[in-house]
Amino acid sequence: xxxxxxxxxxxxxxxxxxxxxxxxxxxxxxxxxxxxxxxxxxxxxxxxxxxxxxxxxxxxxxxxxxxxxxxxxxxxxxxxxxxxxxxxxxxxxxxxxxxxxxxxxxxxxxxxxxxxxxxxxxxxxxxxxxxxxxxxxxxxxxxxxxxxxxxxxxxxxxxxxxxxxxxxxxxxxxxxxxxxxxxxxxxxxxxxxxxxxxxxxxxxxxxxxxxxxxxxxxxxxxxxxxxxxxxxxxxxxxxxxxxxxxxxxxxxxxxxxxxxxxxxxxxxxxxxxxxxxxxxxxxxxxxxxxxxxxxxxxxxxxxxxxxxxxxxxxxxxxxxxxxxxxxxxxxxxxxxxxxxxxxxxxxxxxxxxxxxxxxxxxxxxxxxxxxxxxxxxxxxxxxxxxxxxxxxxxxxxxxxxxxxxxx
Amino acid sequence: xxxxxxxxxxxxxxxxxxxxxxxxxxxxxxxxxxxxxxxxxxxxxxxxxxxxxxxxxxxxxxxxxxxxxxxxxxxxxxxxxxxxxxxxxxxxxxxxxxxxxxxxxxxxxxxxxxxxxxxxxxxxxxxxxxxxxxxxxxxxxxxxxxxxxxxxxxxxxxxxxxxxxxxxxxxxxxxxxxxxxxxxxxxxxxxxxxxxxxxxxxxxxxxxxxxxxxxxxxxxxxxxxxxxxxxxxxxx
Numbered sequence: 001x002x003x004x005x006x007x008x009x010x011x012x013x014x015x016x017x018x019x020x021x022x023x024x025x026x027x028x029x030x031x032x033x034x035x036x037x038x039x040x041x042x043x044x045x046x047x048x049x050x051x052x053x054x055x056x057x058x059x060x061x062x063x064x065x066x067x068x069x070x071x072x073x074x075x076x077x078x079x080x081x082x083x084x085x086x087x088x089x090x091x092x093x094x095x096x097x098x099x100x101x102x103x104x105x106x107x108x109x110x111x112x113x114x115x116x117x118x119x120x121x122x123x124x125x126x127x128x129x130x131x132x133x134x135x136x137x138x139x140x141x142x143x144x145x146x147x148x149x150x151x152x153x154x155x156x157x158x159x160x161x162x163x164x165x166x167x168x169x170x171x172x173x174x175x176x177x178x179x180x181x182x183x184x185x186x187x188x189x190x191x192x193x194x195x196x197x198x199x200x201x202x203x204x205x206x207x208x209x210x211x212x213x214x215x216x217x218x219x220x221x222x223x224x225x226x227x228x229x230x231x232x233x234x235x236x237x238x239x240x241x242x243x244x245x246x247x248x249x250x251x252x253x254x255x256x257x258x259x260x261x262x263x264x265x266x267x268x269x270x271x272x273x274x275x276x277x278x279x280x281x282x283x284x285x286x287x288x289x290x291x292x293x294x295x296x297x298x299x300x301x302x303x304x305x306x307x308x309x310x311x312x313x314x315x316x317x318x319x320x321x322x323x324x325x326x327x328x329x330x331x332x333x334x335x336x337x338x339x340x341x342x343x344x345x346x347x348x349x350x351x352x353x354x355x356x357x358x359x360x361x362x363x364x365x366x367x368x369x370x371x372x373x374x375x376x377x378x379x380x381x382x383x384x385x386x387x388x389x390x391x392x393x394x395x396x397x398x399x400x401x402x403x404x405x406x407x
Numbered sequence: 408x409x410x411x412x413x414x415x416x417x418x419x420x421x422x423x424x425x426x427x428x429x430x431x432x433x434x435x436x437x438x439x440x441x442x443x444x445x446x447x448x449x450x451x452x453x454x455x456x457x458x459x460x461x462x463x464x465x466x467x468x469x470x471x472x473x474x475x476x477x478x479x480x481x482x483x484x485x486x487x488x489x490x491x492x493x494x495x496x497x498x499x500x501x502x503x504x505x506x507x508x509x510x511x512x513x514x515x516x517x518x519x520x521x522x523x524x525x526x527x528x529x530x531x532x533x534x535x536x537x538x539x540x541x542x543x544x545x546x547x548x549x550x551x552x553x554x555x556x557x558x559x560x561x562x563x564x565x566x567x568x569x570x571x572x573x574x575x576x577x578x579x580x581x582x583x584x585x586x587x588x589x590x591x592x593x594x595x596x597x598x599x600x601x602x603x604x605x606x607x608x609x610x611x612x613x614x615x616x617x618x619x620x621x622x623x624x625x626x627x628x629x630x631x632x633x634x635x636x637x638x639x640x641x642x643x
Contacts, residue, residue: 037429038422040436309426310418388411403502403547 008117015111016104023294024259025066031305033062038309076248081152084245088150093246093253096143099136100260106133107267108191108276109293110286124190131188133268134175137223140261141167144232144242147254151245159241162316163232166222169320170229173327174219177212180338181272184209184360186353194276196358202275206360207379208338211387213273215331217300220265222323224258227308234313266300267293318396325394326387333386341375472588475555477535477572478544479579483520487578488527490520492552495528499544499553507537508544531574535561551595557587 029044036043044062080089105123119125126132141164148160181203182188185196203209222229233241243254270276274296277289314322345363346353353362364372410416429435484490495512511530519525544553556579563569585592 034426037426040425040429042436306419306422307415310422311415384411391411401546403543 005118005121008121011113011117012121012123013105015113017101020101020104020260020263021256023263024256025070027259027262027301028069028255029063029066030302031308032065034302034305035309038306070252073249073252078248078250079245081245083152085150085152088146089245090250092143092147092150093243093250093257095146096140096257097253097260099139099143100257100264103133103136103264104260104267106130106190107264107293108194108271109267110277110289112287112290122191126189128188129190130178130182130193130268130272133190133264134171134178137261137264138167138171140223140257143257147246148242151242153245155238155240155244156242158238159232159234159244162238163225163242165316166225166229166231166319166323169323170219170222170327173215173323173331174223176328176331176335177216177219178268178272179335180208180212183335183338183342184358186355186359190271192358194271194278196361197275198278200275200278201361202273202278203360204273204275207376207383208334208341209273210380211334211383212331212338213269215327215334216269216273217303219323219327220269221304221307222319224262224265226262226304228311228314229319230313231316231319236313262301262304263297266297266304269300270296321394321396326390329390330383330387334383337379337382341379344371344375472590474557474559475542476540476559477538477556477561478533478542478553478577479556479584480531480574480577481552481554481581481584482578483581485580487575487580489518491527491578492520492550493528493531494519494525494550494552495531496549498547498549502543502547504541504543505537505539507534507539508532509534528574531577533572533577534570535572536566536570551599554584554588554591554595 033043044065047062047064047068048060049064080086106126106129108124114122123129123132144163144167145160148156148158148163151157181193184203184206185193187193187196197203204213221227225232231237231241233243238244243251246254270293277293279288279292279295282289282292342359342363345367353359425435481492482488482490483492495510497510497512500506500508500510509530509532510528513527513529516524517527519527540555542555545555561570581592581596
């Protein structure tokens with residue numbers, strides 16, 4: 001391994017390991033603040049600049065809170081239950097963090113320093129980047145169950161079992177909705193997918209892309225155990241789920257891993273549907289694409305926080321029913337719609353396409369505007385009607401409450 | 408057909424209104440800020456708010472029209488035990504999911520507000536540390552005797568005795584109920600009055616029917632005694 005290669009690898013990875021944990025700290029503050037305001041509270045507002053008393057004058061809206069939390073976590077006692085499997089109890093939080101950190105490399109963010117390094121160390125230039133992303137995030141399930149099993153605690157085990165059922169179920173609509181984008185681009189390369197949406201050609205602006213984005217976002221909420229799908233760590237039911245028996249820095253690692261996974265999956269949603277780094281002014285100032293990418297990630301995270309403050313938790317049967325009876329058929333139907341639409345747009349030209357160029361853009365060139373408009377409206381209608389029908393079919397039957405003694 | 412997922416957007420609009428509103432309207436923020444107060448002005452336990460000059464304290468019994476916390480027992484008049492609605496039927500005790508209600512039935516009957524001799528609870532305890540505020544006792548009560556109170560500041564230094572509410576702590580007048588939950592109380596009173604009126608009408612109708620029947624019977628008897636053979640055959 002040459003010295004240059006090592007340097008390039010470090011340049012490609014180390015900044016990510018600094019930037020995203022910093023953003024994580026900021027996000028915890030943002031989340032606590034936003035949730036507090038949603039509930040008409042104030043939220044953290046005391047901790048400000050370290051080592052100054054009378055924090056009121058330098059409290060900066062409580063921005064010092066994440067730092068105080070971090071210090072507290074570092075100094076807390078590390079408690080391991082007597083009967084726990086010590087090795088796996090230690091490994092689980094590490095295994096939860098590693099895949100989350102690893103997939104950050106697959107986000108096609110054009111950091112200025114990344115232009116000078118060779119393409120072979122850029123993970124998002126990999127020809128199967130999207131597949132790799134899903135493969136690696138799947139590891140998270142293992143970590144969660146490992147934590148639940150190794151703790152030797154019934155609440156942890158219940159949380160782990162719930163997590164497995166949930167993550168395995170929602171992985172399928174997640175991947176199937178990403179397939180739509182792969183069909184429109186004709187590539188699994190993350191950078192090519194982002195480039196195919198340059199300008200305002202974002203895939204969310206196509207009917208099947210919009211439906212796929214909504215399915216993807218819902219499934220992503222479930223994959224990252226966010227409310228309203230936070231059953232594996234449902235505080236009011238099973239204490240803290242799989243990390244009931246974790247304390248101190250191990251708990252902090254879980255927490256960090258969860259938020260990094262949120263960043264990663266939001267980043268993938270931005271890459272697939274929201275145009276990657278595309279946005280106004282990018283053509284003139286290329287560094288703006290980094291800003292746009294992060295802004296889009298934060299917009300998605302803000303919606304996640306907003307939903308957390310709005311929706312109550314689902315029941316287990318509602319959760320599984322929603323994945324298998326609603327999202328899965330809808331995403332399969334969506335693939336058929338996207339395929340037929342592309343076929344109709346092509347009108348026999350599919351064989352003559354350039355493999356190196358995004359498929360949808362080639363098809364749109366020279367397409368009849370009337371056909372395009374008809375396709376758009378028709379696809380939207382079919383999707384809406386199908387979603388409504390599936391909703392009616394998949395809805396859990398509600399019975400009135402039965403009393404044992406009262407009449 | 409309503410828009411699919413429209414409820415989510417409606418809910419999000421509510422939370423957004425809260426989020427934005429809390430920055431502009433001070434009275435939305437319900438929390439008191441103690442952080443930089445001298446220690447002698449800090450509360451000793453929750454529920455005991457220190458008052459500084461010019462500071463408005465909130466009336467904790469009337470938080471909002473829709474807050475529900477723990478159950479209370481209703482009585483109608485000024486003397487709680489003479490007009491208590493509860494007849495110690497113990498349905499709520501058996502239906503309570505966490506089993507936090509304990510009732511002891513009285514041995515003798517006593518006249519209630521309606522002037523009817525009824526049993527009454529000699530003991531009616533609710534352990535508020537166990538109660539989960541599900542309101543099922545309210546739903547099952549056939550006498551409208553138990554309803555939800557909105558008082559929430561029940562913290563106490565005595566964690567056993569202080570959290571076990573006795574019958575006399577739970578008894579609240581119907582006026583108090585009207586004060587804290589005006590809409591619900593009015594609807595309940597209206598329903599009770601309607602049910603009562605319906606019952607009385609039924610009773611009246613039954614009495615009327617009985618009277619009519621008796622009259623007819625008397626008439627028929629009188630006719631039978633006159634002794635026309637045709638009518639007698641018809642009657643058979």
